[in-house]
Amino acid sequence: QVQLVESGGGLVQAGGSLRLSCAASGRSLGDSAMGWFRQAPGKEREFVAAINWNGGDAVYADPVKGRFTISRDNAKNSMYLQMNSLKPEDTAVYYCAAGDAIRLVTTTPKYWGQGTQVTVSS
Numbered sequence: 825q826v827q828l829v830e831s832g833g834g835l836v837q838a839g840g841s842l843r844l845s846c847a848a849s850g851r852s853l854g855d856s857a858m859g860w861f862r863q864a865p866g867k868e869r870e871f872v873a874a875i876n877w878n879g880g881d882a883v884y885a886d887p888v889k890g891r892f893t894i895s896r897d898n899a900k901n902s903m904y905l906q907m908n909s910l911k912p913e914d915t916a917v918y919y920c921a922a923g924d925a926i927r928l929v930t931t932t933p934k935y936w937g938q939g940t941q942v943t944v945s946s
Contacts, residue, residue, distance in 0.1 A: 833940030846920030854898040862916035
């Protein structure tokens with residue numbers, strides 16, 4: 825059974841940066857795509873970014889393009905989300921996810937983490 829654990833969330837001022845981490849256990853995810861989603865209060869969960877198995881391809885939601893960067897380290901079975909120029913509207917619980925392919929991860933991941941809170945103050 826795959827377990828995903830997020831870390832790195834917190835409170836930051838608008839314009840600041842945070843780096844989220846997702847550590848996988850249970851089996852190696854070196855052959856899997858991984859991604860990030862977020863859910864703001866009162867809103868549905870939405871796709872943020874995804875990366876393919878070797879880090880050679882990545883996709884981003886329009887609201888975060890140019891500000892967020894997704895990466896992974898298969899040797900550490902981990903994935904990261906560098907978030908720069910944060911805005912109050914980025915406030916949400918951020919979830920790590922994993923699945924078979926990058927295009928599937930953007931819509932129907934197989935595995936989910938429990939989430940980490942990111943709060944951006946104005």
